[in-house]
Amino acid sequence: MTLKILSPGLSTSIQDLGRPGFFHLGIPIGGAMDRFALRCANMLVGNPEGAAGLEVVFMGPEIEFGRDALVAVTGAELPPKVDGEPQPTWTAFPVKKGQKLGFDFLKSGARAYIAVSGGIDTPPALGSRSTYPIGALGGIDGRAVQAGDMVPIGEADAIEPGFSVPESLRRGIGTPAELRVLPGLYWHRLTKEAQAGFFADDWSVAPEADRMGYRFKGGKPLEFVDRTQPFGAGADPSNIVDGCYSYGSIQVPGGLEPIVLHRDAVSGGGYFTLGAIISADMDLIGQLQPHTPVKFRQVDMDQALEARHARKNMLRDVRAHLG
């Protein structure tokens, strides 16, 4: 059984929860940018939470179904339609063999996740079906889906349509969106004024933001503490001797526009990183449209761990609700 891609949208890719374990070799963790949404979509159609689905960015694909299936669309509010008939988001609905799944204009958020009962069954690469285009890994031939692709789907158990994730268990984006930051190894490189300004300033998502990194603009340039650059570091004060980057780390080339590294990021390089977005807020970044107003808020390790715990509880509540 296959899904036939009639039109791919802007950038629709096969993603699961990623391939952790190879970052030291320069292969990013990959996987859905909003993992909570992918897990929910899979649960709604009776798949294991880590099954592969489609990550849709801003603009929906059109897909013809080769078999009856149960489908759920979560994450961004991208209204699904079956043969033109509107369907709810965050809810399992049936699609019959020969019917077409399409979408209306995006209402809010940035990335929608489409789960199909049985899950996408392309060959895994390094333990994951996630598409990493730069490394030509996963997905179909290591690329985003294209018109004419036949996407294989696994066998599914029969499960009832109509299950829904209640609104109280979906996360809002907020205006401005608030991203919590744990200052890190190179925080001391910034002047006290720059440290305060980073949190006080109004930022917005730059149009360049993608799966590798989310760029922000609009705040004041960051001033650095004077120093003689160490041997091996570049001449710009935002340069360091090459170091490791982490998922969520925030680099600011030239002190100008912060970039938060996301699922398909490089694993190291020569920019200082002022800290990291806490893990609990990384899914939220995947839902930010260009020009969304953003504030960064400082937290400490205890608050970061508490937030991570709260996110785990939210997932536990969804499991309990759907189980």
Added chain:
Amino acid sequence: MAEIKSPVPGTFYTQATPDAPVYKTKGDAVAVGDVIGLVEVMKTFIEIKSDVAGTFAGYSVENEAAVMAGQTLAQLDG
């Protein structure tokens, strides 16, 4: 009156480059498939094409404006 809408959120441009002329001005004939502007998102410039033929009535948003998916970019008469 027909409306041309943006399929994606991003930054709208009424010209291909800062030095290029605007794609359409009021009164221009528009054929199906004519490019009326660009929307930039994720390092990609998406050409916005007209699905209908008509006479260009004007842009609904300014050059370099932030636009939402589904927002009207331009209008056609006829």
